[in-house]
Amino acid sequence: MHTTHTIALPNRPPLILGQRALVMGILNVTPDSFSDGGQHNLIENAVAHAQAMIADGADIIDIGGESTRPGAALVSVQEELDRVMPVIDALVAAGITTPISIDSYKPLVADQAIQAGASIINDVHGLQGAPEMAEIAALHSVPVIAMHWDKVRDEAKPIIAEMARYFETTLALAKAVGVGRERIILDPGFGFGKSLAENYEVLRELTEVQPRGMPILVGTSRKSMIGRLLDIPADERLAGTIATTVAGYLKGGHIFRVHDVRANRDALRVAQATLYGPPTELG
Numbered sequence: 001m002h003t004t005h006t007i008a009l010p011n012r013p014p015l016i017l018g019q020r021a022l023v024m025g026i027l028n029v030t031p032d033s034f035s036d037g038g039q040h041n042l043i044e045n046a047v048a049h050a051q052a053m054i055a056d057g058a059d060i061i062d063i064g065g066e067s068t069r070p071g072a073a074l075v076s077v078q079e080e081l082d083r084v085m086p087v088i089d090a091l092v093a094a095g096i097t098t099p100i101s102i103d104s105y106k107p108l109v110a111d112q113a114i115q116a117g118a119s120i121i122n123d124v125h126g127l128q129g130a131p132e133m134a135e136i137a138a139l140h141s142v143p144v145i146a147m148h149w150d151k152v153r154d155e156a157k158p159i160i161a162e163m164a165r166y167f168e169t170t171l172a173l174a175k176a177v178g179v180g181r182e183r184i185i186l187d188p189g190f191g192f193g194k195s196l197a198e199n200y201e202v203l204r205e206l207t208e209v210q211p212r213g214m215p216i217l218v219g220t221s222r223k224s225m226i227g228r229l230l231d232i233p234a235d236e237r238l239a240g241t242i243a244t245t246v247a248g249y250l251k252g253g254h255i256f257r258v259h260d261v262r263a264n265r266d267a268l269r270v271a272q273a274t275l276y277g278p279p280t281e282l283g
């Protein structure tokens with residue numbers, strides 16, 4: 001049912017993707033996220049939050065300094081660096097060995113973050129925002145999460161086919177600088193330029209995300225595809241999020257980017273036992 005993949009990371013054991021789903025914990029370091037008083041406090045709180053997510057079973061920590069929400073205020077490179085870099089340094093200083101992904105479409109931010117200890121690029125522009133992004137991935141030999149976000153797409157065209165064309169471009173840009181597809185994780189980009197119906201269509205047809213057989217990340221946590229359906233605010237969307245996580249797993253998803261690590265991980269373990277039986281060792 002799940003395709004299996006071993007994705008090399010620099011200075012770390014590889015990511016093993018397959019029947020055991022990986023959980024990526026979201027660590028937002030925007031001023032509105034951990035801001036009950038100054039920069040020092042923000043860093044301490046961010047590290048504590050990362051440690052709590054790791055204790056809850058996070059396999060990857062995704063750190064982002066710009067709220068990527070469609071329509072959100074843009075943040076300068078310097079501002080994003082100022083937010084993200086002290087936190088990465090503090091995570092490394094705290095001895096955290098859980099792989100860190102950098103949620104940024106800015107090549108300079110990705111480059112600095114990797115030099116400081118991040119080992120995965122999470123690019124919501126799918127390597128199509130800046131030509132240097134693929135080069136940064138090549139330079140550091142890191143994997144890339146390539147998310148679909150096509151701001152100029154023809155909304156009359158079927159989403160799955162449009163996404164396939166988009167990812168063809170992503171893979172070609174990567175290949176041109178020597179980043180093979182064994183280093184790329186596809187992400188359909190839930191909530192990014194898609195209608196409510198399209199978001200659910202993509203979740204339903206997750207195995208049809210092209211090229212088929214590549215690893216897939218699902219990022220639905222607390223998103224409007226849940227909130228609009230149920231008419232509830234972000235802080236009440238956990239049950240809906242878990243439904244999308246389990247649905248995405250049953251449809252072949254490999255990595256789940258979530259705010260609520262423990263609840264989603266528990267649900268994924270139960271879903272895994274349902275598909276494959278309980279793990280023989282620790283799974």
Ligand code: 7PM
Nearest residue numbers: 068069070122145147187189190191219
């Ligand atoms: C609305 C839309 C509100 C998106 C909040 C968001 C993804 C990501 C984000 C994703 C990958 C959020 C976001 N979403 N990176 N960054 N995949 N790879 O929920 O779905 O944090 S931003």
